[in-house]
Amino acid sequence: MFESIFSRQLANPSGLFGRLITARWLEKANVGMNALTLESLALGTNDRLLEIGFGSGYLLEQVLSSRSCDDVAGVDVSQEMVQHVSRRLRRHIENGKAEIRHGDIESIPFGDAEFSALCTVNTLYFWRDAKLALAECQRVLKPNGRLAICFNSKEDLAQWPGHVHGFTLYELADVEEMLVAAGFTGIEKRTGNDKDQGEFYCLTGIAA
Template sequence: MPSTSPDDPWSSVADDWGSYWGSFARPVWEPLLATAAIGPGTRVLDVGCGTGELLEHLQELGARPSGVDPASRMVELARARAVGAEVRPGDFEQLPFDDGAFDALLAVNALQFAGDQERALAEAHRVLAPDGVVGLAGWAERARNDLDAINVALATADDEDPPEDSPLRVEGGLTDLLRSAGWEVLDDGVVPVPWTARHDTDLVRGILFGEDASTIAELAPVVVAAAAPFRRPDGGYRLVNAFRWAVARQ
């Protein structure tokens, strides 16, 4: 596995991220793909494709997916999962594809990482064919997410203020950004997105992936205590969260 670097921080945690979070956003795929009318033959670009779960799903539907991700290890894992899909390293603000190359562009849990979101949407416009559509999805406001109880507990343990909602997480955030950039919003909504862990070990590893061993040992009791309300009789955990989504036409 590649070592962590300032220019590629996600590569060192890509394997763990794929194990615990790779398919997490699956519930939001259905409204995105249905509203975007993605089906057999549709040329789709998955921006921030991660470890390739959505790419693989698109292949199963008969679409023609390509992917892009800034982390080299994510690209490697996505290529291995979605065999035959073209997956390139790159950023949302500078997509490494030709003008008009796609019928649809999807970005699930990705737009918030773009340093310049307006430029990212301009790049989406550039790589889409006429009448192409963009589908965006990401975390809803923290009040809708059971995982926020753990995030607040960890912030408190670090003597930090609880995290605040970013503009894209609140109602109207995605749609307002799209409309201000000149896109016609076709539909939007909120979808419940559960995250499960089989036992305490999975819970801690899933939440604290990327931390060193001493930090994990220190914070594991904080995570377990905060997740206690979501513990199931079998010892596993189920935390219900929410993603906002929107689909728009250029």
């Protein structure tokens, strides 16, 4: 029972539970995955970053507070997380350094070629149409823009009983193939492992 509720919360944090429990859990549990993603993107001051599925907003805040990049945007399907992160990043939003929008990776609410970097951490399992999601990532990235996708290994997630409630699990090779099919080149893999998340991967690719 709790597992199915928590699985649904991870896919779309909602209500008081989403704000008080899920967002706090994400903040703590995904530190290692977010760090590997940022290391993979190696952001610079000329970048404009889009994060899809920002959850608690931890990664975006890390980017802004470290001043590694002063121009970020985020999209999330959860209205609760959009409100939460809009409050959390209010100062940066008012200063024109951050933009937060409600939306889905399968229909990204930004124009073509607006970003030089795009990342998404722990969202792949919830995409209904991965081909469409990656086509949308291509569309909003500038030519030679970098994409980073961070996700748990299938072996690890399969051991957690909650995965049966709405998670699609992917082998590393499947995601590599999907990226190539979507037109990304120069695919690189990084691997991480920590006590909260077990084994995880970050795949990067260059947009056409």
